Amino acid sequence: MTAHAVPGLGTALVTQDVARAVEVLRAGGLVGLPTETVYGLAADATDVAAVERVFAVKGRPADHPLIVHVATGGELDLWARDVPGYARRLAATLWPGPLTLVLPRSDRAGDHVTGGQPTVGLRCPAHPVAHAVLAAFGGGLAAPSANRFGRVSPTTAAHVLDELGERLDPARDVVLDGGSSAVGVESTILDCTGPAPRLLRSGAVTANEVLFAGGVAPVSPSPPADGAVRAPGMLAAHYAPHARVVVVDAGDVEAAVRDVAEPRGRGDASPDDARPVTGLLATADVETPTGVVRLAAPSDEAAYARALYAALREADALRLRTVVAVPPAGTTLAAAVRDRLRRAAVGSAGHD
Numbered sequence: 001m002t003a004h005a006v007p008g009l010g011t012a013l014v015t016q017d018v019a020r021a022v023e024v025l026r027a028g029g030l031v032g033l034p035t036e037t038v039y040g041l042a043a044d045a046t047d048v049a050a051v052e053r054v055f056a057v058k059g060r061p062a063d064h065p066l067i068v069h070v071a072t073g074g075e076l077d078l079w080a081r082d083v084p085g086y087a088r089r090l091a092a093t094l095w096p097g098p099l100t101l102v103l104p105r106s107d108r109a110g111d112h113v114t115g116g117q118p119t120v121g122l123r124c125p126a127h128p129v130a131h132a133v134l135a136a137f138g139g140g141l142a143a144p145s146a147n148r149f150g151r152v153s154p155t156t157a158a159h160v161l162d163e164l165g166e167r168l169d170p171a172r173d174v175v176l177d178g179g180s181s182a183v184g185v186e187s188t189i190l191d192c193t194g195p196a197p198r199l200l201r202s203g204a205v206t207a208n209e210v211l212f213a214g215g216v217a218p219v220s221p222s223p224p225a226d227g228a229v230r231a232p233g234m235l236a237a238h239y240a241p242h243a244r245v246v247v248v249d250a251g252d253v254e255a256a257v258r259d260v261a262e263p264r265g266r267g268d269a270s271p272d273d274a275r276p277v278t279g280l281l282a283t284a285d286v287e288t289p290t291g292v293v294r295l296a297a298p299s300d301e302a303a304y305a306r307a308l309y310a311a312l313r314e315a316d317a318l319r320l321r322t323v324v325a326v327p328p329a330g331t332t333l334a335a336a337v338r339d340r341l342r343r344a345a346v347g348s349a350g351h352d
């Protein structure tokens with residue numbers, strides 16, 4: 001999470017100036033906001049026009065709710081009502097952190113931010129820059145991940161520019177550079193509208209942390225029925241690069257690489273053929289087959305989560321056709337990485 005200037009980005013959009021970002025928010029502009037999970041695209045959550053611009057810039061459907069980011073757990077009752085005891089305890093213990101709580105909304109959380117849902121997602125981020133912005137701004141910030149809808153979430157300021165640079169206005173908006181996101185995948189989302197927290201999206205927070213902090217065991221989601229979307233944010237296709245993502249076990253890498261490489265090789269004599277077409281994303285113990293670009297070789301699941309989105313972007317920058325990904329084994333962050341890879345695979349299927 002070291003702060004660094006983005007090399008070669010001679011753009012008026014990028015700054016490290018928190019006070020400038022707060023001015024932009026007060027004037028109804030948008031801020032590319034570093035958080036410990038991924039970068040968000042933030043607007044004053046009470047400013048209907050600013051929040052509408054967030055949807056427009058992202059290309060996001062209007063019924064897809066945004067998370068409201070707050071500076072402290074003390075703001076829970078401003079945005080939510082009927083907060084169950086376990087949710088209060090989760091906020092008291094696990095905030096600031098990579099955890100979003102979905103709660104019945106208060107009047108302050110209008111349709112413009114909740115997509116018309118009767119609930120609101122609330123999160124208090126742990127990144128020092130996000131915290132500084134929230135504390136100085138003094139209100140809630142609606143912020144989805146700062147990528148085009150359905151695409152790969154950004155984990156650096158440079159990624160935000162790649163995604164949205166042309167759609168942001170240097171006269172009204174900024175991208176705050178707060179270095180690389182330390183977690184690398186989006187927050188854990190818990191539906192806290194029932195008697196026990198229900199996992200809507202996996203992230204860095206463990207089931208044991210939820211149990212110990214909240215005093216109530218989280219309910220695991222039932223496996224999604226084929227093709228069924230039960231809630232926004234549970235879309236099967238998401239987090240997708242342009243390259244096709246193929247998820248395989250370590251023992252099947254060689255076969256998968258052969259399978260995906262063959263169609264272009266045959267009968268295609270273009271000079272492009274000399275370029276690698278396949279990338280590999282796997283922990284360091286998995287060897288790279290000849291002719292394949294190694295996109296990342298993380299040592300463990302935490303390193304895998306940190307490297308995941310940058311690796312998928314690198315695949316697109318290299319114009320690879322296919323990413324062969326060996327998902328990490330394990331729970332929590334490993335499960336979150338497997339979830340994102342699965343959705344990336346669905347989202348990229350059919351691209352050529």
Ligand code: TXA
Binds near residue numbers: 065114121144185187
């Ligand atoms: O780590 C994160 O959560 C990042 C950073 C920027 O905080 N934000 C993020 O936001 O991932 P977004 O909008 O890309 O994903 C939030 C997900 C969406 O899929 C949305 O549908 C779901 O949370 N969500 C938000 N409010 C909800 C609600 N009231 N009920 C159910 N799902 C909700």
Ligand code: MG
Binds near residue numbers: 144145153
């Ligand atoms: Mg997102």
